[in-house]
Amino acid sequence: MKSSNEVVVTGWGCVSPLGGNTESTWSRLVAGEGVRAPITCIPVEGCRVTDGAEAVMPDLDWLPKKSISRLSRAARLALPAAQEAMADAGILDTNGRSIFPRLEMSLSTTANGMELGEEFLKGVWAGSFRHQTSRVSRYPAHQQVADLQQNLGFTGPAMVVSNACASGANAIGHAADLVRGGFADIVLAGGFEALCELVYCGFDCLQALAPDQCRPFDTNRRGLMLGEGAAFLVIESAVHAAARGAKVKGRIVGYGHATDTHHITQPDPTGAPLETCIRRALVQASLQPADIGHINAHGTGTPFNDSAEAAAFARVFTGNPAPRLVSTKAAIGHTLGAAGTLEAVFSLLALETRRIPPQIHTSDPIPEVAGWLARPGEVLEKPVVLSVNLGFGGSNAALLLAAA
Amino acid sequence: MRDPISILAVGVSCPGGTGPAALEAQWPSRRVSQITNPAITREVATIDLAAEPFNRWRMRPRLRRASPLSHHLIEAVAQILEARPDIDLSRVGLVGSFFIGCLVYSVRFYKGLTTDGRRFASPILFPETVVNTPLSHVVSELKIGGPVYSQTGDTSCWSTALRTAALWLANDDVEHVIVAGGEEFDPVFLDVMHSARWFGSRPEAGVSEGAGAVLLGKKSSQALAHITRIVDGFAFRNRAQAAKAADSLLAEFDPVIPVADTAANWTRRLAAKPLSGRMLSNCCGVPKFEAFTATCAWNTIRAVHSAEPRVVVPFLGLSQQMGAIEIFR
Numbered sequence: 204m205k206s207s208n209e210v211v212v213t214g215w216g217c218v219s220p221l222g223g224n225t226e227s228t229w230s231r232l233v234a235g236e237g238v239r240a241p242i243t244c245i246p247v248e249g250c251r252v253t254d255g256a257e258a259v260m261p262d263l264d265w266l267p268k269k270s271i272s273r274l275s276r277a278a279r280l281a282l283p284a285a286q287e288a289m290a291d292a293g294i295l296d297t298n299g300r301s302i303f304p305r306l307e308m309s310l311s312t313t314a315n316g317m318e319l320g321e322e323f324l325k326g327v328w329a330g331s332f333r334h335q336t337s338r339v340s341r342y343p344a345h346q347q348v349a350d351l352q353q354n355l356g357f358t359g360p361a362m363v364v365s366n367a368c369a370s371g372a373n374a375i376g377h378a379a380d381l382v383r384g385g386f387a388d389i390v391l392a393g394g395f396e397a398l399c400e401l402v403y404c405g406f407d408c409l410q411a412l413a414p415d416q417c418r419p420f421d422t423n424r425r426g427l428m429l430g431e432g433a434a435f436l437v438i439e440s441a442v443h444a445a446a447r448g449a450k451v452k453g454r455i456v457g458y459g460h461a462t463d464t465h466h467i468t469q470p471d472p473t474g475a476p477l478e479t480c481i482r483r484a485l486v487q488a489s490l491q492p493a494d495i496g497h498i499n500a501h502g503t504g505t506p507f508n509d510s511a512e513a514a515a516f517a518r519v520f521t522g523n524p525a526p527r528l529v530s531t532k533a534a535i536g537h538t539l540g541a542a543g544t545l546e547a548v549f550s551l552l553a554l555e556t557r558r559i560p561p562q563i564h565t566s567d568p569i570p571e572v573a574g575w576l577a578r579p580g581e582v583l584e585k586p587v588v589l590s591v592n593l594g595f596g597g598s599n600a601a602l603l604l605a606a607a
Numbered sequence: 608m609r610d611p612i613s614i615l616a617v618g619v620s621c622p623g624g625t626g627p628a629a630l631e632a633q634w635p636s637r638r639v640s641q642i643t644n645p646a647i648t649r650e651v652a653t654i655d656l657a658a659e660p661f662n663r664w665r666m667r668p669r670l671r672r673a674s675p676l677s678h679h680l681i682e683a684v685a686q687i688l689e690a691r692p693d694i695d696l697s698r699v700g701l702v703g704s705f706f707i708g709c710l711v712y713s714v715r716f717y718k719g720l721t722t723d724g725r726r727f728a729s730p731i732l733f734p735e736t737v738v739n740t741p742l743s744h745v746v747s748e749l750k751i752g753g754p755v756y757s758q759t760g761d762t763s764c765w766s767t768a769l770r771t772a773a774l775w776l777a778n779d780d781v782e783h784v785i786v787a788g789g790e791e792f793d794p795v796f797l798d799v800m801h802s803a804r805w806f807g808s809r810p811e812a813g814v815s816e817g818a819g820a821v822l823l824g825k826k827s828s829q830a831l832a833h834i835t836r837i838v839d840g841f842a843f844r845n846r847a848q849a850a851k852a853a854d855s856l857l858a859e860f861d862p863v864i865p866v867a868d869t870a871a872n873w874t875r876r877l878a879a880k881p882l883s884g885r886m887l888s889n890c891c892g893v894p895k896f897e898a899f900t901a902t903c904a905w906n907t908i909r910a911v912h913s914a915e916p917r918v919v920v921p922f923l924g925l926s927q928q929m930g931a932i933e934i935f936r
Contacts, residue, residue, distance in 0.1 A: 360840030
């Protein structure tokens with residue numbers, strides 16, 4: 204790679220609809236399991252679709268009960284994922300506090316603690332003053348930043364990027380940029396997203412939600428499934444990791460991002476902006492398409508996204524062996540601001556275990572990627588994985604992750 | 608940041624008009640009632656998007672239904688591009704910093720689905736509630752081709768956004784970066800400010816809207832001014848911690864450099880102590896209205912245009928974090 208600072212990953216953690224930690228999530232994901240059930244955590248009666256993938260909420264018994272009751276649902280997802288990542292990287296002391304008093308964060312979310320904002324609005328319209336202070340003060344994204352800092356014992360700069368569904372990849376890419384540019388030695392990067400009424404109804408009114416299973420890259424795909432979750436990674440320079448004796452678990456070797464100005468909610472059907480992202484990431488990593496063994500695709504299961512994405516993949520990988528392709532959104536749903544971070548963790552786990560999660564629910568793949576989709580039990584044969592995300596507003600991002 | 612960066616051009620959209628001079632104009636204002644208690648009114652200065660000079664974007668097809676925030680941002684960013692037609696747009700990045708975001712359409716969309724029924728939620732409004740939509744409109748209309756980040760946080764996310772720009776420039780990702788701060792007004796925010804006790808003690812600042820933007824590049828002799836330091840990440844959870852954070856933040860800077868008095872809300876009382884031992888600069892003027900990240904942008908622009916050769920501009924975030932920059936002319 205072109206940079207002077209090699210960027211490594213020394214820990215990760217996640218909470219998803221498949222499990223409350225990385226181990227349970229990954230074991231069910233590679234086993235080909237998926238989650239889809241009626242939504243109960245938010246009101247969805249009256250929507251066209253009422254199913255989705257709610258996260259397995261971990262116990263927060265390490266926090267005082269009073270603190271837990273004040274947390275937004277997003278913070279309840281973010282805290283255990285961040286704690287797991289920090290423990291995995293060996294940067295928590297015996298009291299569960301960060302060994303670094305100042306620890307920079309690069310975060311992503313799109314809806315913050317939205318359920319509290321919704322309750323605040325209902326209270327305002329009802330003329331109620333009860334609990335309004337706690338609702339309004341706990342809603343914004345910077346309050347989830349404060350929850351992480353307060354409960355895991357550190358302070359420091361925090362950047363929250365909200366680039367719609369590409370935010371998670373942006374947060375990780377930004378953390379890698381900070382390390383690569385010498386702006387930070389170690390960064391806690393992560394994304395979190397909780398289901399909420401406003402966003403659920405938004406996708407429902409766009410008729411973007413699948414009435415049955417989410418079928419990425421299938422000719423009969425009918426939409427996405429919303430999910431929720433969080434994932435965090437500890438990203439640092441190789442020098443910093445070596446100096447503290449940390450085990451390197453993976454590397455971030457390339458990052459590309461671009462904006463697609465075709466339409467506010469639909470990608471350029473040619474996939475050209477995504478292709479630009481992937482090629483930028485390849486240049487930064489000094490790699491060729493043939494070096495990539497696996498793609499964790501955005502693959503929402505919507506007609507527009509998957510065809511644009513497949514067109515980009517087909518052009519980038521023309522003349523090369525097809526990488527094994529999967530969209531894990533069929534299993535855990537689309538987690539919006541957390542999607543890029545969860546999928547980066549899955550990509551790193553694929554590199555670590557050499558196992559690729561199978562593509563579920565897709566039986567009739569579109570021609571561009573027919574034969575690419577991962578089957579149960581497949582082994583990763585090359586040490587580089589591509590993870591891509593596309594979002595409303597035209598946000599596109601690509602990460603290249605490599606084995607340790 | 609490793610190296611100083613230069614401020615090469617600025618843009619402003621505010622209730623006083625467009626361009627930096629509008630910041631010093633008398634802003635039209637009115638009293639607006641809080642929703643929960645109409646007897647409580649607050650002074651508010653807003654932008655009339657139907658009037659000149661703001662209305663030049665209204666007939667653009669993509670902007671007809673766009674949020675007020677989108678209009679404020681595009682006006683501020685367009686002024687920069689009009690001042691610097693020589694820059695390569697394909698090598699320009701854009702970083703937005705937002706505290707409130709797309710509040711007007713978010714409130715309208717949620718009101719619609721809670722009153723008319725979820726099945727009747729508006730598919731036209733929903734995309735306009737997404738935080739990065741305004742910047743998407745801006746890059747689409749103005750043909751900006753570089754990377755785009757929409758960053759959120761309390762008002763201090765302005766300094767975080769400047770740091771992102773410094774990072775992109777240091778890593779040679781782009782040749783120039785436009786950093787924009789913008790906010791839009793909805794009456795519900797008066798209830799937010801009241802509930803969170805952010806208005807502060809009298810004389811309380813009014814609430815405003817608009818945007819400010821700065822064009823940044825690597826250090827250049829053609830600059831309006833240089834940013835020589837960006838310091839951020841002084842977090843707090845309560846007002847006692849906030850006082851300590853303000854102390855620690857200002858201690859990072861050489862005590863002989865004057866500090867701009869920028870506190871316009873509850874942080875005014877908080878800032879009094881740490882500022883008492885410093886040489887104060889009134890280069891940002893007396894803050895009469897608070898427009899959050901837009902105000903941070905405006906304060907930066909005012910400092911650039913002031914007579915102070917060197918000044919620290921603090922961004923005392925409303926509820927979580929503080930940052931500051933050092934400007935050298």
